[in-house]
Amino acid sequence: MGSVAITKKLQAVQRRAAIGITGAIRTTAGDTLDAHLNMLPIEETLRLTCQKAAARLASLPATHPLSKFVKRASRGLLQRHNAPLHRIFHSIDSKVDNLKTITPASRNPNATNPFTISIEESRMLAKEADNNSNGNNEQVVVYTDGSGMEGMIGAGAVLYRDREKLVGIALGVQLAKMERIIIPCIKISLDSQAAIQGMENVSAKAGQHIIHKIHRAIDELRNDQKRRQELVEASNDETRIN
Known part of the structure; x- marks a missing residue:
């Protein structure tokens, strides 16, 4: 996901942080450091970030200003001049239509609840x-x-x-x-x-x-x-x- 140059720079930053956390020597393999710290490879981290961004965009209600652009970009890649939005939706495996749309809460945040809640310890x-x-x-x-x-x-x-x-x-x-x-x-x-x-x-x-x-x-x-x-x-x- 993304350009190769950006991926390599982020990978170097993650490796430097992993060495500082573990105290390992500089010649330690990066895959070993990631596995020891339970961290995803930087490529998978970027892919997961894109998938989360696509899910958030796809779950926008129809009244949102970006809704029509999201639906247009989710149809698939164009033959040329693909925008980042097209590539983000191309990176996810599931169909956008299967994602749940979350409607914003329309309740006054300052309103008091018309009920009381009690949770016992046992x-x-x-x-x-x-x-x-x-x-x-x-x-x-x-x-x-x-x-x-x-x-x-x-x-x-x-x-x-x-x-x-x-x-x-x-x-x-x-x-x-x-x-x-x-x-x-x-x-x-x-x-x-x-x-x-x-x-x-x-x-x-x-x-x-x-x-x-x-x-x-x-x-x-x-x-x-x-x-x-x-x-x-x-x-x-x-x-x-x-």
């Missing part, structure tokens, strides 16, 4: 906290889980309301939205700390569109619960007047 503490909370003020509790196999994703959710079990294949928030009662508090439990922590960090990376949908569903649920509460209060006022 399984026993989590089980104890779950048992204690079920006996307090949680009227609706949702347990969720998901897994992937052979390129397919599956998810399940179980909702408990006043010890009555409802089973469905849906997100826990969607199950809560199906309830036709006023819910003072909802608890959603799952066994993935990465998913729980990811709910707080909304940014432009893989999987964020799911988190964005969850945030939007929670906001819709809160607004719906607020409207129901206002209707109940208005109905009670009319009853007292009559």
Whole structure:
């Protein structure tokens, strides 16, 4: 990748750094130094850098100013006068159409989360906290889980309301939205700390569109619960007047 002169200069810099780190003599083979330090050969490092750049460019949304130029360059090399963008996409093995497009997060970074997160230190503490909370003020509790196999994703959710079990294949928030009662508090439990922590960090990376949908569903649920509460209060006022 790149010109031979640039590659040789970078290779010399990497070799000098490897000798300084290991304290080896100057006649030590460069391949031995790379293997000892677990470093890729400079050619592979440049190729990997180009592949990462191609993946980032290919994952840009259609609204990005570079999107149309990226699609044009990803079609293949030209007969003459190829731009660096053409060569970068020619260096990757996979097709650009197979790469996932990451949509930028459209949520206000200063917005506060409409929920609280709790991660216990052990399984026993989590089980104890779950048992204690079920006996307090949680009227609706949702347990969720998901897994992937052979390129397919599956998810399940179980909702408990006043010890009555409802089973469905849906997100826990969607199950809560199906309830036709006023819910003072909802608890959603799952066994993935990465998913729980990811709910707080909304940014432009893989999987964020799911988190964005969850945030939007929670906001819709809160607004719906607020409207129901206002209707109940208005109905009670009319009853007292009559």
